[in-house]
Amino acid sequence: DGGITQSPKYLFRKEGQNVTLSCEQNLNHDAMYWYRQDPGQGLRLIYYSQIVNDFQKGDIAEGYSVSREKKESFPLTVTSAQKNPTAFYLCASRHRGEVTEAFFGQGTRLTVV
Amino acid sequence: AQSVSQHNHHVILSEAASLELGCNYSYGGTVNLFWYVQYPGQHLQLLLKYFSGDPLVKGIKGFEAEFIKSKFSFNLRKPSVQWSDTAEYFCAVIYSGNTGKLIFGQGTTLQVKP
Numbered sequence: 001d002g003g004i005t006q007s008p009k010y011l012f013r014k015e016g017q018n019v020t021l022s023c024e025q026n027l028n029h030d031a032m033y034w035y036r037q038d039p040g041q042g043l044r045l046i047y048y049s050q051i052v053n054d055f056q057k058g059d060i061a062e063g064y065s066v067s068r069e070k071k072e073s074f075p076l077t078v079t080s081a082q083k084n085p086t087a088f089y090l091c092a093s094r095h096r097g098e099v100t101e102a103f104f105g106q107g108t109r110l111t112v113v
Numbered sequence: 114a115q116s117v118s119q120h121n122h123h124v125i126l127s128e129a130a131s132l133e134l135g136c137n138y139s140y141g142g143t144v145n146l147f148w149y150v151q152y153p154g155q156h157l158q159l160l161l162k163y164f165s166g167d168p169l170v171k172g173i174k175g176f177e178a179e180f181i182k183s184k185f186s187f188n189l190r191k192p193s194v195q196w197s198d199t200a201e202y203f204c205a206v207i208y209s210g211n212t213g214k215l216i217f218g219q220g221t222t223l224q225v226k227p
Contacts, residue, residue, distance in 0.1 A: 031213050040122060042203060042219035050213055058214070090157070092215070099164045101147055102205075102215055104157040 003027065006091050006105035013078075013085075013112050021076045021108045023091035029103075030096035032074035036060060037088040037107070046089075049074055050096055078110060085112045115141045117206050119218035126194050127226050134189040134221050136204030143209035146187040148178055149217075151201045160202070163187065174198070196227045 004025045013019045023032065031050050035043040035058075045058030049068040063082025068074055074093075078085045088109050094102040120135040138144060148160040161172025168180040178189045187204060204218040 033215060035217070040219060042119070043205075043217035045214065045216065048214060056214075092157075094213070094215075096213060099145065101159045101162050104149075106156045 004091060004093055004103055004105035006108050009106065009108060011108055011110045013110065015112055016080045018080060019078050019110065021078065021089055021110070023074045023076065023105060024072055025093045026072060027093055027103060028071070029093035030071070031094050032068070033092040033102065034066065034074065034076045035090045035092065037090055043090060046076065085110060115139050115206070115208055115216060117204055117216050117218040119204050119221050121221045122219065123222045123224070125224045125226065128196055129193045132189070132191040132194045132198070132223070134202055134223070136187045136189065136218055138185050138187070138206045140185060141208040145207045146180060147205040148172065148176070148187070148189050149203045149205060151203065153200065157203065160189070194225050196225045199223060199225045
């Protein structure tokens with residue numbers, strides 16, 4: 001089945017450690033996105049990528065990094081510089097161009113203790 | 114800055130009541146508009162979308178939305194809600210020429226009482 005897979009579903013890390021969240025899609029989509037979802041704040045865009053080897057900062061990129069070495073994969077690293085990393089992270093993908101909707105993964109809940 | 118605003122953060126309705134959720138976006142030229150729904154424990158799903166043409170669009174599960182360009186609005190409506198509509202609803206916008214940046218509103222939590 002085609003879709004977007006985020007792993008793991010739950011992730012616990014100690015403060016000060018970097019952690020990488022996985023996002024893989026087999027929909028042949030060019031564009032991929034990472035969002036952070038916090039109660040009452042909606043989905044805030046962290047990074048997005050329109051094509052392989054290219055990505056842009058979203059509205060809240062500080063403390064995060066990404067790579068896009070393959071079309072299918074868009075991993076997100078939450079670094080120790082992110083001041084409040086505990087959140088629900090969502091990955092999405094869509095065909096490049098405007099007249100298409102995005103499809104979402106199930107999300108990863110990151111808890112930093 | 115380009116942004117999306119949802120006015121109602123938490124809405125509580127009884128079954129069979131009518132629903133209207135507000136969504137406004139900031140001016141930025143041509144837009145493509147979406148409403149997504151997130152049921153408890155599930156991933157975001159597309160309810161409906163507007164790209165061009167008839168400003169009244171119909172989506173799944175009896176939802177519809179009207180694009181009013183002069184008001185920069187894309188409100189979501191349903192004539193009669195059901196308990197199963199309990200979910201969080203998100204409005205989203207892609208601005209033309211914005212390299213595909215997909216921007217979401219803050220979300221509205223809808224609670225339908227049986």
